[in-house]
Amino acid sequence: MATTAVGVEGLKALEGQHLGHSDWLEITQERVNLFAEATGDHQWIHVDAERAAAGPFGGTIAHGYLTLSLIPVLMPQILKIEGFAMGVNMGTNKVRFPSPVPVGAKLRAGASLDRVTPLEGGVQNTVTVTCEVEGADKPACVAEVVLRYYT
Template sequence: MAEPKVYSSVEELRGAVGEQLGYTDWTEIDQRRIDLFAEATGDHQWIHVDPEKAKEGPFGTTIAHGYLTLSLLPLFAPQLLAVEGVRMGVNYGTNKVRFPAPVPVGSRLRSTARISEVTDVPGGVQVAMVFTVEREGGEKPVCVAESVSRFHL
């Protein structure tokens, strides 16, 4: 498993703004994961869940939902970064999300991230990180998203 960059304190994290983190492990996107995401969200569009019809579609196969790819950030983040001395972290939101390329079924994805901002908030700090999710063998990223988390002290 990928080893996260460990920051020994929030102060050390503040000094890391602009730092590019390493890479996560690869995660395979199979049809079962796509189908479960469709079930959870109610998005059953054929390009995601109908392999036979999708063969004739624009991608030649089913593709993952963009929001499925985005939903992997909580899987990827702990593989990239850990901060000692915090009680917990929570997702606060996203500032910008783009899906520059599709994720065909069977793809393997991994992520890297750059720490873009660390600001004080009551009881802790808010951390913005720009994640870039790539597909093995792909030319363009499949997701670029600035995710915002809060670490409570």
């Protein structure tokens, strides 16, 4: 169940805290193939199951940027933000992909609200999002995400 923050004060109250985890999401070959179509990245480790079976990961893996692109899907399961007219994704300060996401694996995100910085007409949040594969020793993606919310 997501934590709800209402307005600037609600966000400030969560600053420095781990906010929880999303539900698990299965990474399917269909999702990987659709991402490959959307981005033009058809590298065999992502889309050629037969060749990938003999490769370094024992099967196809999700694109790192696919994993990163799932953060907007997973974050609302962790944190719901109310009391603003709109939110804007400002990007990331740092992104790393420490381990692969095998097709068929389950992925979830955890998030910590690192900083809440007031700005004219709203607030900027810096959130560390860690995407992990069920049963894996290392995270699949760690991203410092920057979001702005305007009143």
